[in-house]
Amino acid sequence: MFTRTATRLLSTQSRAFSTSSARQTKVAVLGAGGGIGQPLSLLLKIDPLVSSLSLYDIRGAPGVAADVSHIDTGSSVKGYTADQLDEALEGAEVVVIPAGVPRKPGMTRDDLFNTNASIVRDLAASVGRVAPEANILVISNPVNSTVPIVAKTLEKAGVFDPRRIFGVTTLDVVRAARFLGEVTGNDPKYTVVPVVGGHSGATIVPLLSQNAFGKGVSGDDYAKLVYRIQFGGDEVVKAKDGAGSATLSMAYAGAKFTNALLRGLSGEKGVITPTFVKSGLFADKGVDFFSSSVELGVCACSVRFGVCR
Numbered sequence: 626m627f628t629r630t631a632t633r634l635l636s637t638q639s640r641a642f643s644t645s646s647a648r649q650t651k652v653a654v655l656g657a658g659g660g661i662g663q664p665l666s667l668l669l670k671i672d673p674l675v676s677s678l679s680l681y682d683i684r685g686a687p688g689v690a691a692d693v694s695h696i697d698t699g700s701s702v703k704g705y706t707a708d709q710l711d712e713a714l715e716g717a718e719v720v721v722i723p724a725g726v727p728r729k730p731g732m733t734r735d736d737l738f739n740t741n742a743s744i745v746r747d748l749a750a751s752v753g754r755v756a757p758e759a760n761i762l763v764i765s766n767p768v769n770s771t772v773p774i775v776a777k778t779l780e781k782a783g784v785f786d787p788r789r790i791f792g793v794t795t796l797d798v799v800r801a802a803r804f805l806g807e808v809t810g811n812d813p814k815y816t817v818v819p820v821v822g823g824h825s826g827a828t829i830v831p832l833l834s835q836n837a838f839g840k841g842v843s844g845d846d847y848a849k850l851v852y853r854i855q856f857g858g859d860e861v862v863k864a865k866d867g868a869g870s871a872t873l874s875m876a877y878a879g880a881k882f883t884n885a886l887l888r889g890l891s892g893e894k895g896v897i898t899p900t901f902v903k904s905g906l907f908a909d910k911g912v913d914f915f916s917s918s919v920e921l922g923v924c925a926c927s928v929r930f931g932v933c934r
């Protein structure tokens with residue numbers, strides 16, 4: 626009797642699992658042991674659109690994987706050590722890259738270039754070789770430069786597809802909604818603002834006029850709000866006082882982007898906005914923000930999901 630009941634229960638549970646993960650999606654996080662990587666792995670573990678989570682880092686990923694793998698969602702989790710990058714990438718549909726060093730007070734994102742450029746280049750080369758069809762989500766700073774590095778590396782490998790490379794600048798969108806909500810006294814769900822351009826200071830361009838509440842902000846309030854959105858990263862770097870930059874809000878933004886991408890890939894319309902897929906390519910060099918996005922193919926990606934207007 627007990628056995629029959631237990632079996633019925635188990636079969637109901639397994640049906641629930643198989644429904645939620647009907648589409649097999651392997652997501653790899655490169656840099657999973659870090660400040661962003663760990664909470665991002667947690668959030669991806671609870672995303673029902675992720676069926677398999679592959680956690681890679683030069684240190685600590687198996688520990689993060691063991692920890693996250695106890696969470697009671699349907700996806701499988703595996704951690705990989707420094708010499709197991711190829712295995713980590715095998716079959717990945719989405720590769721998220723938060724590997725690299727963060728800023729300390731007094732530094733600009735460009736100061737990270739020397740260290741992070743080669744990290745991102747080498748990881749991208751492996752993705753190009755092992756998972757050439759994967760969508761690559763670049764978090765490592767300076768995003769305005771690491772995205773072109775990924776593009777060039779894949780081009781060199783003969784597998785460049787601009788529709789599959791994304792600079793993750795969703796944190797700017799998250800901040801814009803939150804800060805406009807604060808200024809106008811509204812729930813951020815009503816103060817969503819498209820943000821175009823890159824991911825550094827003045828290259829971050831919030832289009833406040835595109836939101837009904839944003840339209841009403843003017844003068845000094847407007848200038849202060851734009852500044853806060855553009856330099857929100859500095860606030861966190863300063864407050865962490867040498868311990869790094871945004872990790873938790875970034876993990877939230879990275880998981881939000883990944884979820885939107887997976888929904889788009891599974892055929893859901895209207896989830897990916899040009900804001901989500903904007904890239905910083907050439908933004909530092911003063912090239913028009915929209916045309917640089919189009920050049921990178923991020924707009925093509927929006928077209929692919931049927932949301933480019």
Ligand SMILES: NC(=O)c1ccc[n+]([C@@H]2O[C@H](COP(=O)([O-])OP(=O)(O)OC[C@H]3O[C@@H](n4cnc5c(N)ncnc54)[C@H](O)[C@@H]3O)[C@@H](O)[C@H]2O)c1
Nearest residue numbers: 656658659660661682683724725726727764765766796875
């Ligand atoms: N795009 C954004 O909006 C945004 C927001 C916040 C932070 N960032 C950037 O994200 C990056 C990571 O920040 P963090 O706070 O997580 O840093 P962190 O130092 O806490 O973590 C970085 C992780 O990368 C790992 N790593 C280093 N080299 C690696 C390699 N070759 N392969 C795999 N893993 C490697 C490290 O071992 C570490 O675990 C930084 O460059 C930071 O500036 C971007």
Ligand SMILES: O=C(O)C[C@H](O)C(=O)O
Nearest residue numbers: 728766857858859870871
């Ligand atoms: O500011 C940083 O260096 C990290 C990140 O790019 C951010 O915007 O928080």
